[in-house]
Amino acid sequence: MEEISQIRRLIDECDKELVDLFQHRMKLVMEVLDIKKNNFLPILDLQREDEIVRNALANIKEENLSSEIETFIKEILKISRSIQSKKLFPYNIVLIGFMGTGKSTVGRDLSRKLNLGYIDTDTMIQERKGMIIKEIFDRYGEGFFREIEKEVISEVSKMKNKIILCGGGVVLNPINIENLRSNGRLILLKAQPETILKRIDEDDTRPVLRGYFSIEGVKALMQERNHLYNKAADIVIETDDKPVDEISSDIIRQLYSMD
Numbered sequence: 001m002e003e004i005s006q007i008r009r010l011i012d013e014c015d016k017e018l019v020d021l022f023q024h025r026m027k028l029v030m031e032v033l034d035i036k037k038n039n040f041l042p043i044l045d046l047q048r049e050d051e052i053v054r055n056a057l058a059n060i061k062e063e064n065l066s067s068e069i070e071t072f073i074k075e076i077l078k079i080s081r082s083i084q085s086k087k088l089f090p091y092n093i094v095l096i097g098f099m100g101t102g103k104s105t106v107g108r109d110l111s112r113k114l115n116l117g118y119i120d121t122d123t124m125i126q127e128r129k130g131m132i133i134k135e136i137f138d139r140y141g142e143g144f145f146r147e148i149e150k151e152v153i154s155e156v157s158k159m160k161n162k163i164i165l166c167g168g169g170v171v172l173n174p175i176n177i178e179n180l181r182s183n184g185r186l187i188l189l190k191a192q193p194e195t196i197l198k199r200i201d202e203d204d205t206r207p208v209l210r211g212y213f214s215i216e217g218v219k220a221l222m223q224e225r226n227h228l229y230n231k232a233a234d235i236v237i238e239t240d241d242k243p244v245d246e247i248s249s250d251i252i253r254q255l256y257s258m259d
C-alpha cells in the first residue's frame with residue numbers, strides 16, 4: 001500500500017507540472033495575441049494549429065497513445081481559442097436579421113471558430129413551452145410568443161461571451177434591443193428576398209410568413225422591419241452568394257477592428 005501512495009505522489013507532481021506548463025503556454029499565447037492585435041494580423045491561423053498538432057505527434061514516444069495525445073493537444077488548442085476569443089470579444093456576439101438570412105448556420109460556424117457557447121433563443125422558447133413555434137402561435141397567438149421571446153432575450157442578455165442567435169422578429173420590441181446591446185454587439189445579416197425564399201421551405205414552421213411566401217410578400221415584411229434592423233445593428237453583413245466561412249470570418253474581422 002505504501003507503493004501506491006508513492007506512485008500517487010508522483011502523479012500529483014506530474015499534474016502540478018502540467019498545470020504550470022499549461023499556465024506558461026497560455027501566457028505565451030496571450031503574448032502572441034497582443035502582437036497579432038497590434039499588427040492587424042488575422043487571429044485564427046488554422047495552418048498554425050495543424051502545425052502544432054503535427055509537431056506534437058512527431059514527439060510521441062509511446063505509439064499506443066498517439067490518438068489520445070492528438071485529442072489532448074486539440075483540446076488544448078480549443079481552450080486556447082476560447083481564452084483568446086474571450087479576451088478579444090468580452091461581450092456577446094448577437095446575430096439578428098430576417099428569416100432565412102443564415103443566422104443559425106453562421107452562428108454555429110462562429111461558435112466553432114471562436115470556441116464560444118451558442119444559444120438559439122427560438123430553441124429556448126420551444127423548450128420552455130414544450131411546443132414548436134408554429135404551435136405556440138396557433139394556440140396562444142403571436143402576442144404570447146413575443147412575451148416569452150422578451151423574457152428569454154432578457155435572460156440571455158445577462159450571459160457572457162456567447163454567440164446568441166435571435167428570431168427574426170426580435171427587433172419589433174425596443175426593450176429586446178436595449179437588453180441585447182447592454183452586453184453585446186449586434187450583427188445584422190441581410191439577404192435579398194430571392195435568396196431568402198431559396199433558403200427557407202414553405203413548410204409552415206415560420207408562422208409570420210403565412211400569406212407572405214412570395215417575393216412581394218417577403219419584400220413587404222422586410223420593408224416593415226428594415227428600419228428597425230438597421231437601427232439596431234453595429235455591423236451589417238450581406239450574405240447573398242457568400243459561403244458561410246467567408247461570412248463568419250468577415251464578422252470576426254469587423255468585430256476585431258471595432259475596438
Ligand code: S3P
Pocket residue numbers: 097098099100103122133166167168169170205206207208
Ligand atoms: C420570426 C422569426 C422566426 C421565429 C418566429 C418569428 C419573425 O425565427 O422567431 O417564427 O417574426 O421573423 P427565424 O428568423 O430564426 O426564422
